[in-house]
Amino acid sequence: MPCWITWVNKMAVGLEQVFNVTPALVKDCYYIVDQTRPGEATVLYNTLREDVERRGHVMFVFNGTAFPLGFIKGQILRIPDFKSVGVVGIQSKIDYLFVDKKYQRAGIGALLLRAYESYCRDNGVGNIILYSAPTVQATGFYAKNGYVRMNGNLLMAKVLGMSSH
Numbered sequence: 001m002p003c004w005i006t007w008v009n010k011m012a013v014g015l016e017q018v019f020n021v022t023p024a025l026v027k028d029c030y031y032i033v034d035q036t037r038p039g040e041a042t043v044l045y046n047t048l049r050e051d052v053e054r055r056g057h058v059m060f061v062f063n064g065t066a067f068p069l070g071f072i073k074g075q076i077l078r079i080p081d082f083k084s085v086g087v088v089g090i091q092s093k094i095d096y097l098f099v100d101k102k103y104q105r106a107g108i109g110a111l112l113l114r115a116y117e118s119y120c121r122d123n124g125v126g127n128i129i130l131y132s133a134p135t136v137q138a139t140g141f142y143a144k145n146g147y148v149r150m151n152g153n154l155l156m157a158k159v160l161g162m163s164s165h
């Protein structure tokens, strides 16, 4: 297990895999999402809680000293959904990745992505797909981390090798 993941101590700064989605955590995540994509807190609460606790989705947060600064959530797909990407073994899909505006461009997004990719490798995932936000910020971030645009649209994919990139 990579040493930068802190598993239990909520106050420790660093990455933590989330197993129980509490109202307090969703409030923090909602605050982060709402900065760029205003929406409904209840919807996010139900989505995160049900996806993680009932549908087996995977979630990591990056904790600051008092509250999370970013989070990622995705799922391993039992049946490959994105045949156009070229199915290489098991597929996984990222559906949330957000970093608090004040803490962007400090490497937190890349750390969250690497934790997710590492989890996927450990579970035999061959490629990861996602729909990027239609911004230079998001597409640039994913391109820098090895994701390629499929057919010129916002669907992006990465074939996982054995190393971290």
Ligand SMILES: CC(C)(COP(=O)(O)OP(=O)(O)OC[C@H]1O[C@@H](n2cnc3c(N)ncnc32)[C@H](O)[C@@H]1OP(=O)(O)O)[C@@H](O)C(=O)NCCC(=O)NCCS
Pocket (backbone or CB within 6 Å): 036, 095, 096, 097, 098, 099, 100, 103, 104, 105, 106, 107, 108, 109, 110, 111, 131, 132, 133, 135, 136, 137, 138, 140, 141, 142, 144
């Ligand atoms: C995309 C996002 C998760 C990146 O998180 P981050 O912690 O800032 O990312 P990192 O610090 O690890 O990586 C920074 C890289 O991302 C890209 N990037 C980040 N902000 C950017 C911006 N405003 N303009 C262009 N590229 C940008 C660049 O490649 C940058 O590398 P550089 O600083 O060397 O130029 C974050 O900007 C975010 O939450 N955006 C809003 C929500 C969103 O778009 N989520 C993804 C949609 S699926």
